[in-house]
Amino acid sequence: MPVPVGIASVALWLPEHQDTAASAVxxxxxxxxxxxxxxxxxxxxAGDIAPPEMAVLAAQEALHDAGVPAAELSLLLHAWMYYQGHDLWSPPHYIAHQLGAHTAVPVGIQQICNGGAAALELAAARMTAGEGRESAPRHALVTTADRFAMPGFDRWRSDYGAAYGDAATAVLLRWPAGPDDLVLRALHTDAAPHLEMMHRGADPFAHLPRENSAVVDMRRTKRVYLREHGVEPFKKTNREMIRHVVAGALRDAGLDAGDPRIRFVVLPRLARKTLDDAWIxxxxELLDAPAVDWGCETGHLGTGDLAAGLHEVSGRSALxxxxxxxxLNAGAGFTWSCAVVEAPKRH
Structure with missing residues (x-):
């Protein structure tokens, strides 16, 4: 990214209602x-509120906090993992409509759990690619939202290594960065497309959603993959990809792994056992900085993990x-991303 992209504000919308592990057990x-x-x-x-409605609430908060009118948005990217409430319809256009962002170009991103990271990367690339042009976006908004509701999705048992919480996020990007903005210095992504089978299994291509299974069951498709390939190839690829994205992001940001200015690395919001075994x-080995887990109280937020991490970085004044x-972030496909952010040098 030749010109720093600023993170003008970040919002995390969480519903009031909660499902406890104790009651689920x-x-x-x-x-x-x-x-x-x-x-x-x-x-x-989330109950009855639909994911795009949640995204609007998060977006309104982010715009308000930055003092930026929706009319100034040039680009709006919305990422999601699960059903958004209508069968053939564009959630990002709805979000732009409800915000009054009538001159923004709405774009939808579907890259499963890495969608929020992909949307941030694409928005930043679009902004910096227009360097020096009047048409380059000055403000871009990236939203995520998911609601993992039964009967189609079991938030506790639809997947291995993650419990799913409902949430929406909004990240307002500004180019060039303002003096008080958190700065996105790098966002590096790598993928291992051969692992797509882990979420397909041996199922035939269906004609309708959930035709192969009444409930989304990623455990079932993963078991098919593991029976054929075993667990070690995935573990090996996961380690390699984490190494690649961390090294790539540090290189892009002009940092060394031992730089004392690196204070922490934020983990994706996965199961504690998964983080303890495969990530931490x-x-x-890779960094002197400690790994932090800020997702215990929310679980995995689908596409929203990285943005929720940004919200914590900003809200905790952690830097x-x-x-x-x-x-760090990862998602089915599989795709891994690592972002580097820098606190403003003056306040």
Whole structure:
């Protein structure tokens, strides 16, 4: 990114209602051992509010906090993982419409759990590619939103290694960066497309959603992959990709792994056991900075993990002037991303 892209504001919208692990275990909606491995005492549950409506609320908060009218948005990207409420329809256009962002170009991103990171990367690339042009976007908004509702999705048992919480996020990007903006210094992505089978299994291509299974069941398709290939090839690829994106992001940001200005690396909002086994030990080898898990109270937010991490970085004032933080993300496909952000040098 030749010109710094500023993060003018970040919003995280969470519903008030929660589903606790204790109640899920008591009602036999999840096994006690699984709940322990997940490590999430509770998950946010949206109820009747649809994901695009949630995204509008997050977007309104982000725009308000930055003092930017929706009419000034040139680009709006919305990423989602699960059903948005209508069968053949464009959620980003709805969000732009409800915000009054009538001159923004709305774009939808579907890259499963890495969609929010992909949307940020595409928005930043679009903004910096127009350097020096009047048509280059000055403000771009990236939103995410998902609601993991039954009967189609079981937030506790539809997947291995993650419990799913409902949420929406909004990240307002500004180009060039303002003096008080958190700065996006790098966002590096790598993929391993051969792993797409983990979410396809042996199922035929269906004519309708959930034709092959009444409930989204990623455990079932992953078991098919693991029976054929075993777990080690995935573990090996996961380690390699984490190494690649961390190294690539540091290189793009002009940093060394041991730079003392790097204060932490934010983990994706996955199960505690998954983080302890597959992520944290490797990151100890790669970086001097500690890994932090800020997702215990929300669970995995689908496409929203990286943006939720940005919200924590900003809201906790976790970085001092000129300090750096890394944020990691991953999603089915599989795709991995690592972002590097820098706190403004003056306040």
């Amino acid at each position: 008591a009602e036999r909606r999840v096994e006690a051992r699984t709940a322990k491995d997940l490590g999430n005492p509770r998950l946010p549950v 030990p490797l990151l100890r 001092g002037a000129g300090e750096f933080g890394l944020l």
